[in-house]
Amino acid sequence: MFLSIRDLYVNYGKFEVLKGVSMEIEEGKISLLLGANGSGKSTLLKTISGLNRPLSGSIWFQETRLNGMASYDILRLGVAQILEGRRIFPHMTVVENLELGAYSRRNKREIAREIEAMCERFPILGKKRKEQSSNLSGGEQQTLVIALALMTKAKLLLMDEPSQGLSPLLVNEVADTITGLNKDGLSIVLVEHNLRLGLSIADQVYVLENGKIAFDASSKDLSGVEYAQKIYLGG
Amino acid sequence: MDTLLLQIGNGLIIGSIYALVALGINVIWSIADVPDFSQGAIFVVSAYISYFAVTLAKIPYVLALVLGMCVGSFMAFIFERFLYRRWRGAGRVQLLCAIALFFLWTNVVNALWTAKAKMFPAYLKGSMFGFSYMRIAVVVVAAILFVLVYLFIMKTKIGKAIRAASQESEAAQVLGININTVNSVVFMLGGALSGAAGVLVSPLYAIFPTMGDLPLLKALVVVILGGFGTVGGVLICGLGLGVLETLGAGYLSSAYQHGYAFVILIIVLTFLPKGLFGKV
């Protein structure tokens, strides 16, 4: 199995957020993780990437047990995360941000080449490469966040609400970027409040409810969509 | 006129000591989120160790300075690794721990080497424009250290990781930055600066167990005035405070010399709650 989570419990102090999450994620897929506000989607992603420590349960990525490992070791295995809320490094330039994306690698020449490639792939970043990233617009910052994550050369990318706060046009652009990355072989776990966007690009849908995966179906399976809609519209 | 210039010069000298300690505390506070009062004790212990190295082992002053920085670095590393790290996220415990370390170590120094002041032997003779070479050396070394710290933070890979972690800790971690390493380095840097300040100031005054109290308090004022996280702000505030209090002592009343800092602090914070250069 590519990513396998078994009976995962995560608390914040006395507050239980995840209460026995189990899920299997296949390689090469876009997996959509849905759930109401506060249901623990971000918590789950952060636990996979090592920012949160689980109380019990296990997380396996390609035969390696992730829980208990430090986040920098998890990254080295090929799991990267885009955090909720466009977390760039505001007092650094675009290029310095991209360099940080390659922090865990050494080959300077290769990194420089990849930064060039990234600037070509996302021309807005190329144009503003010397700018402080805090001066970028929201959409540009989101592009930078994605480019940063790509610089890690991960095999699995955990994306937490990449479309948050973007205009409809930019949302479509992000969707295109995600499908493009997936076609290039990147496996993606996507948390997305924009149901239409999420369902249009996902292969598999998971719904988090009451601290567990309440539903798991192919995105072609309409009952899954209905279930998800019920959660979002309340019912 | 001459006395004015002399006083400004002396203010800059004592101000560079404040700025050095403040820079270390500032970097630690803004990045590791620990108000590290123990830097005041590191200042003292480093001064004593370098004093013994010079008087007993007869090593040259420059090496004693390096030794003092190493001692400071080592102490700060140990404090972080075995104490502060344990209570990461529990700010109040860390604060208490920092204060406890400060008193504990000044008392240890008192117990080991008594309260009697020790005189650091002069290592340079002569003077220029009315300032002894030893006083000028303080400013020169402090300036060099400031430049080195700046280059370290701006140009090296670990310096970049430190900045990244201070701007967005979680994002830095998921990009592979080891927050424990960052904290260790930051504490070692702070300890080295406090150690340097202690060794630099020793030949100008005397060495005694409470010699770190005032520099620590003044450095805290500088950190708060300078706003967290700005190297330039710390430098300007440190030097400015040194000059103002020396002028205050010379022209107003020397009885209040150590009170001016707090008067300035209260006035500035009343009007600018974020300090003079605050970003946060």
Ligand SMILES: Nc1ncnc2c1ncn2[C@@H]1O[C@H](COP(=O)(O)OP(=O)(O)OP(=O)(O)O)[C@@H](O)[C@H]1O
């Ligand atoms: N660091 C924290 N300390 C304490 N409680 C937290 C912390 N982070 C999240 N929580 C709580 O845990 C619960 C799950 O939060 P989480 O951010 O994982 O939800 P989410 O599904 O991502 O929500 P959203 O859709 O709003 O992003 C929430 O009730 C939240 O208040």
Ligand SMILES: [Mg+2]
């Ligand atoms: Mg969330």
